[in-house]
Amino acid sequence: MRVLVTGGAGFIGSNFVRFVLREHSDWQVTNLDKLTYAGNPENLADVSGDPRYTFVKGDIVDRDLVRQLLASNFDLIVNFAAESHVDRSIRDSSLFIETNVKGTHVLLEEARHAGVSRFLQVSTDEVYGSLGPTGKFVEESPIEPNSPYAASKAAADMLCRVFWHTYGTPVLITRCGNNLGPYQFPEKFIPLAVSNVLEGKPIPIYGDGRHVRDWIYVEDHCRALDLVAREGQPGEVYNIGGDSERANIDIAKKILEVLGKPESLITYVADRPGHDRRYALDTSKIQRTLGWRCRYSFEAALEKTVTWYLENRSWWQKIKRPEYL
Numbered sequence: 001m002r003v004l005v006t007g008g009a010g011f012i013g014s015n016f017v018r019f020v021l022r023e024h025s026d027w028q029v030t031n032l033d034k035l036t037y038a039g040n041p042e043n044l045a046d047v048s049g050d051p052r053y054t055f056v057k058g059d060i061v062d063r064d065l066v067r068q069l070l071a072s073n074f075d076l077i078v079n080f081a082a083e084s085h086v087d088r089s090i091r092d093s094s095l096f097i098e099t100n101v102k103g104t105h106v107l108l109e110e111a112r113h114a115g116v117s118r119f120l121q122v123s124t125d126e127v128y129g130s131l132g133p134t135g136k137f138v139e140e141s142p143i144e145p146n147s148p149y150a151a152s153k154a155a156a157d158m159l160c161r162v163f164w165h166t167y168g169t170p171v172l173i174t175r176c177g178n179n180l181g182p183y184q185f186p187e188k189f190i191p192l193a194v195s196n197v198l199e200g201k202p203i204p205i206y207g208d209g210r211h212v213r214d215w216i217y218v219e220d221h222c223r224a225l226d227l228v229a230r231e232g233q234p235g236e237v238y239n240i241g242g243d244s245e246r247a248n249i250d251i252a253k254k255i256l257e258v259l260g261k262p263e264s265l266i267t268y269v270a271d272r273p274g275h276d277r278r279y280a281l282d283t284s285k286i287q288r289t290l291g292w293r294c295r296y297s298f299e300a301a302l303e304k305t306v307t308w309y310l311e312n313r314s315w316w317q318k319i320k321r322p323e324y325l
């Protein structure tokens with residue numbers, strides 16, 4: 001199997017590349033990554049010498065490059081490449097439209113011309129918008145994004161849908177909840193919180209801290225992606241989630257408990273504009289049709305994650321900036 005992964009030097013992409021090289025001895029993986037601030041070759045240093053792995057530095061918006069790459073007959077494209085931080089999208093959404101929308105369009109067009117057998121678009125539960133205190137998103141829920149990031153991912157999902165309906169391009173879409181695990185860039189909530197505590201700094205909490213996200217360990221997400229890529233039905237959408245709804249304030253308290261630090265390190269800051277209150281995913285479709293199950297509880301995942309950031313200080317110290325507070 002010849003696989004083109006885009007954005008494989010980021011958080012989930014690097015975990016996915018490592019996962020599939022371990023699980024499938026016959027997979028050849030090419031990783032196309034622009035190496036933005038969020039892309040880090042160190043994330044895959046352990047597999048860089050593997051003859052089944054090739055790295056190409058480049059932009060998914062670069063049509064000539066994508067066409068040239070796809071001339072070498074890939075069976076599968078897994079598109080992780082994206083601008084992924086909601087706060088950055090609120091400050092300036094231009095790059096989000098460029099990479100997340102235009103980049104996905106370039107990949108779809110070139111995949112169509114090259115006749116790629118399967119195209120997996122890695123999307124997010126944020127495309128569904130916000131939930132009240134009850135209920136869960138199903139795959140048929142309305143698409144009602146509330147941030148520029150979510151809107152750009154929703155637009156990409158719509159393009160995927162159109163390419164399937166209009167051209168028969170074999171596109172699959174996954175929509176996952178919040179991931180935690182190793183190699184997540186230290187501007188995101190959990191690595192920021194853990195690294196701040198390790199630096200003796202406070203954990204910033206938006207608003208009242210009662211914003212709820214549905215968390216999943218990154219390895220469980222990667223296993224689901226691998227399954228959907230191989231066995232999913234083209235044209236279908238699959239929700240992926242850990243069935244672990246947690247409020248940000250409770251996560252901050254748990255991190256402090258694991259690290260043996262006082263709750264006085266929690267600092268409330270002004271809320272994010274348009275901050276979605278709650279996300280929760282119904283994952284019965286992927287469980288019923290593909291037999292996927294989550295293996296890690298949230299507590300086990302958080303302990304593994306905190307331990308990783310404790311043991312890999314030099315990884316985050318090199319890339320963390322003071323303005324991420």
Ligand code: NAD
Nearest residue numbers: 007009010011012034035036038039059060081082178179
């Ligand atoms: P990330 O920001 O850690 O990594 C993104 C990667 O894409 C980086 O390596 C970056 O260099 C690369 N990239 C950015 N623009 C590019 C371009 N134009 N061309 C080529 N490469 C480019 O993101 P992540 O958290 O690993 O998320 C990966 C994907 O999963 C994204 O599409 C995101 O929307 C989706 N997702 C993330 C989460 C989450 O909790 N992190 C949840 C659901 C879905």
